Amino acid sequence: MSNLPALAVAAVVSMITMSVAVPAAPRTGVAPTPTVDAEQPLLSIAIDNGRTSAAAGDELTYKITIRNLGTTEAKGLEISQSLPAGLTFAAADNGGTADADRVVWPTDLKTGQEATFTTVARLGQTPDELLRLATVACATADGAEKPLVCATHSDLLPAGAVATRTEEKAVTPWMRYGAAAAALAVLALVTTVLLRRRRRRLLAARPEAGTGRHLARASVAD
DSSP states (O other), X not given: OTTHHHHHHHHHHHHHHHHHOOOOOOOOOOOOOOOOOTTSOOEEEEEEOSOSBOOTTOEEEEEEEEEEOSSSOEEEEEEEEEOOTTEEEEEESTTXXXXXXXXXXXXXXXXXXXXXXXXXXXXXXXXXXXXXXXXXXXXXXXXXXXXXXXXXXXXXXXXXXXXXXXXXXXXXXXXXXXXXXXXXXXXXXXHHHHHHHHHHHHHHHHHHHHHXXXXXXXXXXX
16 A cells, blocks of 8 residues: 555656657667687777768778787787678778778787777768668688677668657657656546545544543543
8 A cells, every 4th residue: 555656656757758768879889799718719899980970972980999808819810891882992001901892901919919900981872771871890710600709880871860850759749748747647646546545544533532532521420
């Protein structure tokens, strides 16, 4: 019984929160993802271009950072970055070479060593249905089929920006006010129920008190 006010408050907070929530854009940054196989190099990798959105005609500079977190040297690594549709390779440092869909660098990393690789690319026209421009950076051991570690970065494209604004507009002020009013109505209903129950308990206790006073008066009269 005593938990009802707390539940009511929780319901109000939940309803108001849902009424003002707006879908968030996918996260563009990435945290390092180290490997866990003791027989393989322990690496972390990240990629970023210092932006959160892009449009046709932009020149994008991506920086890949890779670090050897293990206790042994990582030899014969291949660092790669994907080139998604619409992104055209322009230049790369440290001897990076590009083919149709990626840029590649060969490297070795000593224990505790960190290396960076930079790509410059230009963004052309992208498919109308493409909302974000995503690129993936990976480190692969020599001769391996699967990468040891990967990271991603994505930028919001014009189509994605339009979609985000549409989602935000879908949550109108009237929807917020309506949800808040409904939440207050729930709180008022719960409060009314509690007051009525308390009143019934008080009324049920009054006859006993009245009987006691009557007996006391009768005793004095005698």
